[in-house]
Amino acid sequence: DTGVSQDPRHKITKRGQNVTFRCDPISEHNRLYWYRQTLGQGPEFLTYFQNEAQLEKSRLLSDRFSAERPKGSFSTLEIQRTEQGDSAMYLCASSHTGTGGRIDYGYTFGSGTRLTVV
Amino acid sequence: SQKIEQNSEALNIQEGKTATLTCNYTNYSPAYLQWYRQDPGRGPVFLLLIRENEKEKRKERLKVTFDTTLKQSLFHITASQPADSATYLCAFSGYALNFGKGTSLLVTP
Numbered sequence: 001d002t003g004v005s006q007d008p009r010h011k012i013t014k015r016g017q018n019v020t021f022r023c024d025p026i027s028e029h030n031r032l033y034w035y036r037q038t039l040g041q042g043p044e045f046l047t048y049f050q051n052e053a054q055l056e057k058s059r060l061l062s063d064r065f066s067a068e069r070p071k072g073s074f075s076t077l078e079i080q081r082t083e084q085g086d087s088a089m090y091l092c093a094s095s096h097t098g099t100g101g102r103i104d105y106g107y108t109f110g111s112g113t114r115l116t117v118v
Numbered sequence: 119s120q121k122i123e124q125n126s127e128a129l130n131i132q133e134g135k136t137a138t139l140t141c142n143y144t145n146y147s148p149a150y151l152q153w154y155r156q157d158p159g160r161g162p163v164f165l166l167l168i169r170e171n172e173k174e175k176r177k178e179r180l181k182v183t184f185d186t187t188l189k190q191s192l193f194h195i196t197a198s199q200p201a202d203s204a205t206y207l208c209a210f211s212g213y214a215l216n217f218g219k220g221t222s223l224l225v226t227p
Contacts, residue, residue: 033214035217040219041220042217042218043162043207043215043217044217045217048213048214056213093161104167105164105167106154106164106165106167107162107215108164109161109163110161111159111161112160112161114159
């Protein structure tokens with residue numbers, strides 16, 4: 001297992017187009033997270049999954065954003081009708097929770113997908 | 119609302135000195151916090167986790183403290199090296215990690 005993989009690394013799209021990003025987490029991890037990061041800011045939480053269940057999605061930036069994790073494996077983040085303000089780095093991370101949801105280790109992040117909307 | 123604050127200004131120190139980064143939080147009672155390192159164009163890399171009932175955690179040249187009274191965490195890098203130059207992020211527990219903006223550290227030879 002080589003860590004968290006994100007694809008593509010870079011995406012340039014025209015305003016109004018739809019884009020989809022893929023994340024392959026560490027296989028032993030049961031949680032998967034999506035974050036957005038803009039220049040000079042820390043990662044901003046968007047949504048997360050435990051196995052295939054999406055447990056929190058209220059922080060998705062608008063109804064143009066959606067995420068899926070079919071069968072609890074890889075995940076996709078889709079942005080519909082992209083706007084210039086969507087330009088950012090989109091980060092995926094995974095983690096493992098122990099008994100009772102206990103966190104003993106940090107998240108493992110991918111290298112991100114850099115989105116540029118022109 | 120919950121707020122996490124890290125030194126907004128970059129920290130410049132000389133090689134061999136100890137770097138100390140600060141993270142403060144308000145309106146929040148986290149069960150644990152974590153520190154990450156981020157290099158340009160890369161995702162954050164996990165460094166240390168400390169729980170609310172732990173005062174201090176160490177890993178090699180790194181040390182983290184967690185003061186729930188002051189609502190503050192300090193992150194120390196001893197014997198700093200130019201390779202330690204990066205942005206350091208603190209993050210607090212919630213249903214997912216909530217990150218600060220990060221502090222840029224530059225270690226000069």
